[in-house]
Amino acid sequence: MAVYTDVTAEELTEFLAPYGIGDLLSYKGIAEGVENSNYLVHTSQGSFILTLYEKRVAKNDLPFFLGLMGHLASHNITCPQPVVNRQGEALGMLAGRPAAIITFLEGMWPRRPNVAHCAGVGAALAKMHLAGADFKMSRANALSVKGWRPLFDQAAARADGVQHGLRALLGAELDHLEQHWPGDLPKGVIHADLFPDNVFFLGDKLSGLIDFYFACNDMLAYDVAICLNAWCFEIDHSFNVTKARAFLNAYTRERGLSAAEQDALPLLARGASMRFLLTRLVDWLNVPPGAMVKPKDPLEYVRKLRFHQGVKSMNDYGVEQSGFVA
Amino acid sequence: MAVYTDVTAEELTEFLAPYGIGDLLSYKGIAEGVENSNYLVHTSQGSFILTLYEKRVAKNDLPFFLGLMGHLASHNITCPQPVVNRQGEALGMLAGRPAAIITFLEGMWPRRPNVAHCAGVGAALAKMHLAGADFKMSRANALSVKGWRPLFDQAAARADGVQHGLRALLGAELDHLEQHWPGDLPKGVIHADLFPDNVFFLGDKLSGLIDFYFACNDMLAYDVAICLNAWCFEIDHSFNVTKARAFLNAYTRERGLSAAEQDALPLLARGASMRFLLTRLVDWLNVPPGAMVKPKDPLEYVRKLRFHQGVKSMNDYGVEQSGFVA
Numbered sequence: 228m229a230v231y232t233d234v235t236a237e238e239l240t241e242f243l244a245p246y247g248i249g250d251l252l253s254y255k256g257i258a259e260g261v262e263n264s265n266y267l268v269h270t271s272q273g274s275f276i277l278t279l280y281e282k283r284v285a286k287n288d289l290p291f292f293l294g295l296m297g298h299l300a301s302h303n304i305t306c307p308q309p310v311v312n313r314q315g316e317a318l319g320m321l322a323g324r325p326a327a328i329i330t331f332l333e334g335m336w337p338r339r340p341n342v343a344h345c346a347g348v349g350a351a352l353a354k355m356h357l358a359g360a361d362f363k364m365s366r367a368n369a370l371s372v373k374g375w376r377p378l379f380d381q382a383a384a385r386a387d388g389v390q391h392g393l394r395a396l397l398g399a400e401l402d403h404l405e406q407h408w409p410g411d412l413p414k415g416v417i418h419a420d421l422f423p424d425n426v427f428f429l430g431d432k433l434s435g436l437i438d439f440y441f442a443c444n445d446m447l448a449y450d451v452a453i454c455l456n457a458w459c460f461e462i463d464h465s466f467n468v469t470k471a472r473a474f475l476n477a478y479t480r481e482r483g484l485s486a487a488e489q490d491a492l493p494l495l496a497r498g499a500s501m502r503f504l505l506t507r508l509v510d511w512l513n514v515p516p517g518a519m520v521k522p523k524d525p526l527e528y529v530r531k532l533r534f535h536q537g538v539k540s541m542n543d544y545g546v547e548q549s550g551f552v553a
Numbered sequence: 554m555a556v557y558t559d560v561t562a563e564e565l566t567e568f569l570a571p572y573g574i575g576d577l578l579s580y581k582g583i584a585e586g587v588e589n590s591n592y593l594v595h596t597s598q599g600s601f602i603l604t605l606y607e608k609r610v611a612k613n614d615l616p617f618f619l620g621l622m623g624h625l626a627s628h629n630i631t632c633p634q635p636v637v638n639r640q641g642e643a644l645g646m647l648a649g650r651p652a653a654i655i656t657f658l659e660g661m662w663p664r665r666p667n668v669a670h671c672a673g674v675g676a677a678l679a680k681m682h683l684a685g686a687d688f689k690m691s692r693a694n695a696l697s698v699k700g701w702r703p704l705f706d707q708a709a710a711r712a713d714g715v716q717h718g719l720r721a722l723l724g725a726e727l728d729h730l731e732q733h734w735p736g737d738l739p740k741g742v743i744h745a746d747l748f749p750d751n752v753f754f755l756g757d758k759l760s761g762l763i764d765f766y767f768a769c770n771d772m773l774a775y776d777v778a779i780c781l782n783a784w785c786f787e788i789d790h791s792f793n794v795t796k797a798r799a800f801l802n803a804y805t806r807e808r809g810l811s812a813a814e815q816d817a818l819p820l821l822a823r824g825a826s827m828r829f830l831l832t833r834l835v836d837w838l839n840v841p842p843g844a845m846v847k848p849k850d851p852l853e854y855v856r857k858l859r860f861h862q863g864v865k866s867m868n869d870y871g872v873e874q875s876g877f878v879a
Contacts, residue, residue, distance in 0.1 A: 251661070258583065
């Protein structure tokens with residue numbers, strides 16, 4: 228949570244004028260997202276999110292992210308939609324940063340996801356994968372298997388200071404993943420960061436997906452694996468097979484998983500664990516003095532990695548191979 | 554800026570039910586206030602602020618703060634108004650903390666206050682002082698002259714590490730203030746923290762006052778002195794006599810300052826400088842590791858203190874003694 232860049236009412240009023248969204252009434256820095264500065268803006272026409280893109284987000288990637296949100300919204304995926312200005316552009320400059328105005332989605336992210344939430348996110352993820360099929364732009368996943376060794380190299384020397392034996396665990400796992408990572412599964416646009424704080428609900432009904440700033444082109448089943456980690460473990464790190472079954476069944480009702488995807492899922496889940504473990508570990512080891520953002524605990528993902536290392540097949544995720552039954 | 558306490562949708566829904574303000578649609582932690590956790594809440598009936606009172610705010614003081622907001626709002630001062638629940642209570646419990654729902658005020662606080670803003674706050678402060686006259690509750694000012702020596706004692710040993718000579722400056726000034734602090738000026742309810750981030754405007758028109766969590770009973774002219782410091786200095790710490798004149802003239806058009814208040818103003822302004830200098834210095838010297846809130850620079854108030862030490866009369870604030878002319 229963070230607001231890195233402050234904005235004056237005068238510069239925001241000037242920035243908003245070409246978007247034609249009414250008169251500025253208020254704007255509040257919100258504690259959401261760790262990469263960008265976000266404001267909840269009220270105008271005489273309603274509520275909007277103003278995002279100022281800070282330096283961790285590559286400016287060249289912004290047209291992909293904003294274009295994807297627009298594409299998905301036009302394909303009946305409820306997600307924030309960038310507002311375009313009179314020049315037809317979604318992206319402007321404010322306080323020296325690239326900035327966009329995005330429609331505001333009502334809804335709450337589930338602090339304690341239940342089985343209904345897991346089913347909701349499964350269906351929404353599959354629909355997003357299908358809707359992304361004819362999106363014309365593409366973006367490589369910088370945080371897939373090739374990106375992991377550089378992260379490991381940054382963290383290795385100090386890894387055992389975080390947990391005894393962590394360096395050896397990560398080294399061996401990385402060797403295994405590099406050797407066995409699949410290359411031939413169905414690909415498309417993935418969200419790549421669909422954690423509970425990026426999915427809004429009104430009651431048990433999903434009201435929208437947000438934060439597409441890690442979206443990229445990669446194996447669709449890898450996105451499934453990321454969600455399995457993000458949604459189907461309890462606070463005590465135990466795997467909840469009921470939630471996994473609900474999530475996977477809801478996903479496959481919208482988009483079936485091929486036999487090869489099913490076979491690969493345990494390995495993809497190990498990779499998904501590795502990816503979040505490594506980025507969290509690097510952040511953990513590099514907290515700047517006076518940091519406003521508390522880093523997330525990397526060890527949560529050590530537990531998840533170990534769980535998936537012990538998984539033999541889809542059965543361990545609560546569903547029968549091939550046929551998904553409730 | 555901070556959100557200290559997270560809340561689940563389920564517990565917030567349950568908390569809101571007796572307030573009868575419609576269905577919960579969203580809530581966002583906002584980066585406002587340093588003492589409490591604040592959320593901007595959207596319901597089917599509009600926007601509200603949810604405040605969870607963290608431990609730095611004494612629970613016994615909350616009825617005073619909430620009562621004052623209600624009192625002022627009913628006396629045509631635009632300020633947030635606590636919503637009362639079916640039991641007629643403004644204060645509830647949420648996530649283990651005292652919590653209140655407060656009406657949302659549209660408006661923006663001025664990052665760069667201009668002369669019109671200073672005039673606006675002058676008039677609003679005077680109106681608030683008049684409206685507070687028949688408020689029945691009272692609260693002592695723990696941060697007035699008697700509260701300063703304990704703060705000085707906490708900071709003295711390390712003060713010279715912040716700025717060479719600071720300990721001697723503060724010690725001598727404190728002796729002077731304790732000896733000459735007035736006791737017989739008109740008293741009433743003061744805001745005591747009316748900085749620009751606590752005053753909202755729509756354009757140049759003041760739309761409301763917020764954050765009454767330092768409000769207390771003290772000399773009304775001391776509140777004037779606090780605002781003089783908060784509104785009438787430039788970023789380079791120079792005193793802007795045009796802003797001071799606009800502020801003081803607008804104040805006195807609503808509520809005249811007695812000759813004694815006018816005589817005392819330079820001393821009160823030294824005291825107001827001391828109060829913020831000391832609390833900022835103590836915070837500066839006691840930043841906890843991993844702090845989410847960046848402390849404010851105490852040295853800004855050293856410059857202000859030195860300025861007021863050189864002031865001979867109200868003339869130096871841009872206005873004639875007794876008669877205020879534009």
